[in-house]
Amino acid sequence: MKKLLSLTLTLVMMLSILIIPTTAGAETLTSGDYSYEVKVDGTVTITKYNGSEEVFTIPSILDGITVTEIGANAFAGNDSVVYVKIPDTVKKLGVNVFMNCHNLKDIVIGKNVTYIPANAFTGCSSMTSYTVPSHVTDVGVDALPYTLKSLTIGKSVNSIFDTRNSLGRYSSLAEIKVSDSNESYKSVKGVLYNKAGTTLVLYPQAKTDKSYTLSTAVTKIEKSAFENNKYLEKITFNKNLKTIESRAFYNCKKLKKVVILKNVTKINNSAFYDCKSVNSLTIDANKNLQIGKAVFNNLTSLKKLTAPTVAVSEMFNGCTKLNTLTIPKKVKTIAEKEFLNCPKLKTVTIPKTVKTIGKKAFGYTYDDYIGVFDKVQGFTVKGAKGSAAQKYAKANGFKFVAI
Secondary structure, three states: OHHHHHHHHHHHHHHHHHHOOOOOOOOEEEEOOEEEEEOOOOOEEEEEEOOOOOEEEOOOEEOOEEEEEEOOOOOOOOOOOOEEEOOOOOOEEOOOOOOOOOOOOEEEOOOOOOEEOOOOOOOOOOOOEEEOOOOOOEEOOOOOOOOOOEEEEOOOOOEEOOHHHHHHHOOOOOEEEEOOOOOOEEEEOOEEEEOOOOEEEEOOOOOOOOEEEOOOOOOEEOOOOOOOOOOOOEEEOOOOOOEEOOOOOOOOOOOOEEEEOOOOOEEOOOOOOOOOOOOEEEEOOOOOOEEOOOOOOOOOOOOEEEOOOOOOOOOOOOOOOOOEEEOOOOOOEEOOOOOOOOOOOOEEEOOOOOOEEOOOOOOEEEEOOOOEEEEOOOOEEEEOOOOHHHHHHHHHOOEEEEO
């Protein structure tokens, strides 16, 4: 009985393997300007467009078989295409499908395509505006060309090519519009928010306003939200803001003044990295404030600073013009390398309330190329005798002045 059961199971498994559909080794066929393959479900995937038409509609049927998919790279690199319409029979687009079609200006996507895949229109440099169709729900990473100046999000979109990671590269984008019927997003004067208005998702990189004030509803600034903006000089936060995500203001070249209010409880990695025009920084630190890595690195115009109560390694690394540092009595810790690569900072007065000073907290520069730490010449530590300040000066061979 057991042998019979075992034999029966083996036969069932073998039969299952034989009838599993597969596309491996599918024959490539040609019909007119199109190369295609027949899928196991009896429909067609267009694998390559070989023509040179400028304006055309992709056929819905090839050799009597319905076209349901346009494969990866099918039109990639074709500089003849200017306008193309995708038929309603198509349900899926492959990655890179129209990548680097440099003369493509507009495309109509059939109503059964709900996802625009990664890099679908990357490099289509003639496209300067685009409206995501109302039937599309998701747009993949870097799906649209970086040359877009205006983007309109349709009513069904609930995921816009992971804005947190890719929109920072859209250097020409000046405004974002959103369908009033969209349930995930909204636009306020060209700035993208979640529908509730509590999260600022994206402030377009080419938006030319010099100042911006957050609405009172905003509690979170999303990752890379203001990244690489070329024009913003002043940002005014509200009293309800709690979270500033990673790279939120990364490389905002003209941003001059930053005031972190006490309600902020989280600032993630590199949030203000490379904001080289910031010459005024105020951090009214919340006792629960969490700060990530490299948040205020390379603020190369900052000359004066009052140290925050929160201490994080390398928080102010590369503030090369910083020459005046005030450490309030409520500060208890100076983190390791917190003020690394601040060569203009020659003297620091440390209150006796500071109990811990990390290794190379200040008084050092670091050469990335040769991997060597150098002492800032003439660096002086002032503080109380027997304090952490004196111990730090002695351990590092710096001049100490008792006060």
